[in-house]
Amino acid sequence: MRINEIFYSLQGEGFLAGVPSVFIRLAGCPLRCRWCDTKYAWDKEAGRPYGPDQIVRVMQKWPCKHVVITGGEPMVNSDLPQLARKLKAAGKHITIETAGIVYIPEISCDLMSISPKLSNSMPDEPKLAAIHKHSKLDLAVLGALIDNYNYQLKFVVDSETDLPEIQETIEELENVDKGKIMLMPQAATRQELSGKSPMAAELCKRTGYAFSQRLQVLIWNNQKGK
Numbered sequence: 001m002r003i004n005e006i007f008y009s010l011q012g013e014g015f016l017a018g019v020p021s022v023f024i025r026l027a028g029c030p031l032r033c034r035w036c037d038t039k040y041a042w043d044k045e046a047g048r049p050y051g052p053d054q055i056v057r058v059m060q061k062w063p064c065k066h067v068v069i070t071g072g073e074p075m076v077n078s079d080l081p082q083l084a085r086k087l088k089a090a091g092k093h094i095t096i097e098t099a100g101i102v103y104i105p106e107i108s109c110d111l112m113s114i115s116p117k118l119s120n121s122m123p124d125e126p127k128l129a130a131i132h133k134h135s136k137l138d139l140a141v142l143g144a145l146i147d148n149y150n151y152q153l154k155f156v157v158d159s160e161t162d163l164p165e166i167q168e169t170i171e172e173l174e175n176v177d178k179g180k181i182m183l184m185p186q187a188a189t190r191q192e193l194s195g196k197s198p199m200a201a202e203l204c205k206r207t208g209y210a211f212s213q214r215l216q217v218l219i220w221n222n223q224k225g226k
């Protein structure tokens with residue numbers, strides 16, 4: 001399978017923020033989010049080939065139980081179930097970070113970290129917008145992920161006008177545990193993070209949803225491989 005990068009850092013987002021974790025970034029994503037901070041992983045050939053056993057071996061050099069399979073979009077990779085099985089057999093806690101656009105049953109996963117892409121992710125460029133629109137949100141897939149996995153739902157907020165669409169999506173899903181919802185400021189730099197965090201925090205206070213930090217931006221200003 002094509003791996004874009006493997007590195008050791010802290011989980012920056014979600015309920016496990018701050019936990020030392022090895023990140024395995026799979027290559028390839030069918031979406032084209034306007035504010036994507038890993039565009040270098042869009043191409044499914046971006047990176048180099050690894051076998052699942054080789055990945056597990058690389059991981060062993062770090063003193064770390066948590067592994068985050070990210071992308072790109074890991075759920076479009078047909079080798080993902082095999083990789084997850086190997087990591088689970090090696091005793092790892094597995095988080096899969098996904099936009100929630102594909103459902104795979106019975107994958108080894110301790111936390112499905114789902115970040116549904118709403119209107120604010122639409123790119124300005126018409127060609128990219130057409131690609132993005134095609135697969136950005138599927139409520140049936142989201143519902144199946146929520147029903148079958150331990151999950152967190154992380155919504156990226158760019159402005160407070162995003163809230164009605166977030167609320168509508170949650171209502172349409174029906175089966176969401178409100179305690180598993182987080183709002184995360186859209187920010188690729190420290191400056192954006194400090195600018196947008198107060199707005200996201202106020203939305204959290206208004207709705208009761210939790211605030212998601214972006215520690216990788218706060219600490220390293222989104223340097224690649226951190």
Ligand code: SF4
Pocket residue numbers: 029030031032033035036037038039071072073099117
């Ligand atoms: S789903 Fe994730 S990796 Fe894919 S374009 Fe959107 S932000 Fe980037």
